Amino acid sequence: MQFDVKPSTNPVPEAERTALIAQPSFGSVFTDHMVMIRHTAEGGWQTPLLTARAPIPMDPASSVLHYAQEIFEGMKAYRIADGSTVLFRPEANAARFRQSAARMAMPDLPPELFVRGVEELVRQDRAWIPTMPGGSLYLRPFMIATEAFLGVRPAREHLFMVIASPVGAYFSGKTEAVTLWVSQTYTRAARGGTGAAKCGGNYAAGLLAQAEATRNECQQVVFLDAAEGRWIEELGGMNVFFVRRDGSLITPPLGTILPGITRDSIMTLARDMGMSVTEQPYAFEQWRADAEGGEVVEAFACGTAATVAPIGRVKFEGGSFEMQSGATAGLVTETLRRALFDIQFGRVADQRGWVHRV
Ligand code: PLP
Numbered sequence: 001m002q003f004d005v006k007p008s009t010n011p012v013p014e015a016e017r018t019a020l021i022a023q024p025s026f027g028s029v030f031t032d033h034m035v036m037i038r039h040t041a042e043g044g045w046q047t048p049l050l051t052a053r054a055p056i057p058m059d060p061a062s063s064v065l066h067y068a069q070e071i072f073e074g075m076k077a078y079r080i081a082d083g084s085t086v087l088f089r090p091e092a093n094a095a096r097f098r099q100s101a102a103r104m105a106m107p108d109l110p111p112e113l114f115v116r117g118v119e120e121l122v123r124q125d126r127a128w129i130p131t132m133p134g135g136s137l138y139l140r141p142f143m144i145a146t147e148a149f150l151g152v153r154p155a156r157e158h159l160f161m162v163i164a165s166p167v168g169a170y171f172s173g174k175t176e177a178v179t180l181w182v183s184q185t186y187t188r189a190a191r192g193g194t195g196a197a198k199c200g201g202n203y204a205a206g207l208l209a210q211a212e213a214t215r216n217e218c219q220q221v222v223f224l225d226a227a228e229g230r231w232i233e234e235l236g237g238m239n240v241f242f243v244r245r246d247g248s249l250i251t252p253p254l255g256t257i258l259p260g261i262t263r264d265s266i267m268t269l270a271r272d273m274g275m276s277v278t279e280q281p282y283a284f285e286q287w288r289a290d291a292e293g294g295e296v297v298e299a300f301a302c303g304t305a306a307t308v309a310p311i312g313r314v315k316f317e318g319g320s321f322e323m324q325s326g327a328t329a330g331l332v333t334e335t336l337r338r339a340l341f342d343i344q345f346g347r348v349a350d351q352r353g354w355v356h357r358v
């Protein structure tokens, strides 16, 4: 599909851009452009537009503002060793976007159009990719229901957009390892709900739990299952892995959690290295007993924004425990993180078709 390209007539001057991308805090700086594609039930997907980033006028009756019909994705563009720009598994994000759209009764965006929209923005704004080690351009494709209608039914007008933000590390704590808060009050998703979809409402529902974590000086919240309040599901914005003393890995099964692309990549890399990985329900009490008994020696969080973050300490109402690996990454966490980064930053050959040149 032909994109209508209207470059910004007022881009951020180079010197200012260089300063902005030197040490960006996560998600606070944005590039010059954005992609917009409108959809109507009658006309389908309209001509895609690449234009200067600007506020979008919206009718106050737009469905998204009332019933939260919204989905999004999170992905990154990297400048790799040979100077070219790549995306990591964008087809996987496109496929998940499709699943999220289906769950939220929103129109199906063809994966080719999703990837093309992201590519167009990255090509236009590639000068915004930070040059510092580990820096990348975080991409946020999303879709909102724009029909002005207060009845409760799937909207008939939607807008797909992509915006971009230069980023460094997601966590900014004193130690590399993060501290987690286990919420025993709030849950994130229940059977039959939207836990597996990347929809804004899941995050809105998690904000109070995240605020509780922050109040307890923790960086992320761990959600337990809604039925029994017992089984570890995932964190507010990332999946979680546990490393046993024998080097094998455990991660909670899919169902009510987000099927993370980093999670899937880590499982593949670990298995290719000969490690055993099981997707199995794992109880919070078991984690505590295993950590205290030396049976589980490392744990880490993973996601596009967070990359791979070692977990150092876990707090909950009335107590806390520490992982043996302490304030830094344990051996297995570090090995998997390096293997993932080496592929994402083009330091090793990509044997799996994960690296997508832009
Ligand atoms: N779980 C939640 C709730 C998330 O928001 C994310 C981040 O996107 C993830 C898991 C990890 O998913 P991915 O690895 O695809 O970024």
Ligand code: COI
Binding pocket: 073, 074, 075, 236, 237, 238, 303, 304, 305, 306
């Ligand atoms: C991502 O990793 O892309 C997310 O959406 C999670 C959020 C913490 C920014």
